[in-house]
Amino acid sequence: MSKYVALPAGVSEKVFDTALAEYRAILGPDHVITAAERLVPYNKIMLPVDDERHAPSAAICPGSVEEVQRCVAVCNKHKVPVWPISTGKNFGYGSAAPATRGQVVMDLRRMNRILDVDADLCTALVEPGVTYQQMYDHLQDNKIPLWLSCPAPSAIVGPLGNTVDRGVGYTPYGEHFMFQCGMEVVLPDASLLRTGMGSLPNSNTWQVFKWGYGPYLDGIFTQSNYGIVTKMGLWLMPAPPDFRPFVIRYDDEADIVTAVETLRPLRMANIIPNAVVIVHALWEAGSAYARSDHFTGPGAFTDDAVRTMVKKTGMGVWNLYAGLYGSPEQNDVAWKIVQGAVKASGKGRILTAAEVGEDPVFKYRADLMQGRMNTKEFGLYNWRGGGGSCWFAPVSQARGSETLKQMEMAKRILNRHGIDYVAEFIVGWRDMHHVIDLLFDRTDFNQTRAAHACYRELLQEFAAQGYGVYRANTAFMDEVADCYGDAKRKINATLKRALDPNGIIAPGKSGIWATV
Known part of the structure; x- marks a missing residue:
């Protein structure tokens, strides 16, 4: 032994x-x-x-x-x-x-230095152990008028790790990898690479020009095992003179079609510039309540129980959070356009911060949309208790019909396994990240077995319909990689053998091995 x-x-x-x-x-x-x-x-x-x-x-x-x-x-x-x-x-x-x-x-948590913040060019250079809270405090303490974009459980996680796993946030800079600029990478042979303009001695453009010269390399060090990222540049958002968060609440699950069709033109035209989130009632409730407050029956949370909870709490079945960023004059014009679009759609209750009042869930979402730190989303782990969480995150087109189809597929599979539909859509310019949290009691053998079977069924059925996940947990990385086909697995393995012939860095990460 x-x-x-x-x-x-x-x-x-x-x-x-x-x-x-x-x-x-x-x-x-x-x-x-x-x-x-x-x-x-x-x-x-x-x-x-x-x-x-x-x-x-x-x-x-x-x-x-x-x-x-x-x-x-x-x-x-x-x-x-x-x-x-x-x-x-x-x-x-x-x-x-x-x-x-x-x-x-x-x-790499000991490597936690903020190496540079340029207040004029709105850039930063950080090490892996820097947290969003540390970065936020640095900006506040030094009175630098820049905003971060951070994921929901933000305070204790870091921008480098989130970005190289291609995570997202809720500000106009919410597609984090898009706003990354320059990496330092320790390669598997222990040599050091600086991507983009960082390869040039004495460069002062490493954090301002992404592409450098020749093939663009930063992407191969995201969701991969080709090197260890030890420094990363990122772009920060200038604090706008006026920020106006709002919520649109929809009363029926099928209203997700209207919500997306209303939102997409505004998002693509940059009338609404931030990464909008459309939150289902059970995700919304998970930040503020225990499951037993609203449902104690066997199996998954029922549609009738959702409707009862919504009426009791005043939330929507779907809750769309967005913001306007700019000068007061710009936002006045944009607000009229948004109000007109919602009114023309015939559905949804649009509410400003003043109209919502002291709603803690709204405050939490408004904080996220301006890069303020919180850990409120960890409340989801109290929803069912027992410490089980497994995220399934397929990508959808930003079409109402596609979103409805994904929701119906997911609910059918989840409910068959006794798992609640706790989900949100994070809206990019043309895509939507459909993030579903499989919450279960990990101390209960039957619930744990059901969650494993449920994830596998979700993965297989969504892939069969042409829906791939954008991010995967370590237990299913090989199965997710299989969904993307042999050609992709072979090119990943070819790169792995070329850069890491001994296969020593994170074997199996994202389903990448030296052989297939």
Whole structure:
């Protein structure tokens, strides 16, 4: 029996002893973790699978890019696979745990410097461990009039990790990778690459011009295992002189068609410039209530119970949150256009901040739309209790008919497995991210088994209808990659072999292996 919690695949205990000794020589003993009790945070998943499938063998915590390079060299020498994380708060997608058992977690949280903020050009350069809260505080403390775009559970997560997993936010800069500019990457051979203009010595345009010269490379380091991103540039939004959040509440599930058809022309014309979110009542309720406050029956939350809850609380079955950004004069004109569009649609109750009053859910959404920090969305995990969460996130066209079709498909499958339809649509310019949180009691074997079967059925049926997910949890990465076909898997493997012939960086990430 090994003295370690797990061993890396293909690595003997003796070889692992040697690798750990070399990590300790580089990082110091306090930053190399093998004790079972100290590894618990790196294996605290919320997915409907056994923790043991994702148990790390150790965790190493470098404090500089040079230490990352030296540790990667050790990994290469001993063929030890390493799973890099930034803050490790990837809840619902796998948290900090590696995709496969035995990988060494490389925890980059000690690398938490804000290296530069340019208030004139509205750019920043950050390390992996920087959190959105840290960035927000830096802007506030230094009276820099710039806004972040952050995901919903924002305070304890970081812009680098969220961006390289192609996460989204709720401001006009909500498509985070689109507003990323320049990366520093430790490659699998321990060499250092700076993408875009960063490859040029003494460049001062690294954070302002994305493309550089020749093939654009930043994209291959997102949702991949081709390198370890140690610095990232991002664009920040100038604080507008006037911001006007509002909500449109719809009273019937089928009204999602009207909501999307009303919104899309306004979104594409930039009348509404931000990444709009259309929130289902059960997601809305999960931020403020426990499930048992409104439903105690067996099986999934029923449509009748949703309607009763909506009438009791005053929320909509669908709740569309958006904002206007600009000068007061600009927003006056835009507001008349938005009001006219909603009135012409014949559905929806449009409410301003003043009309909503002290609604904490509205305040939470208004904060997100201006990049203010909160952790309110973690209230979802109290909806059912038991710590189970598994996010399913297919992409839809921004068409009402497509959105209705996805909702009906999802509800049918979820309800068959006794799981509630807790969902929202995040609206881009032409697409919609349909984010569904499979919430279940992970201490209940039957609920856990149902959630696993439900996710698999969702994935297979949505793929059969031509709907792919944009982001996947670690338990299903191979199955998601299969949905995208052999050609894509082969090119991913070809790049992996070329850049990482020993397969040491995050094997299995996004279903990418050196062989297929």
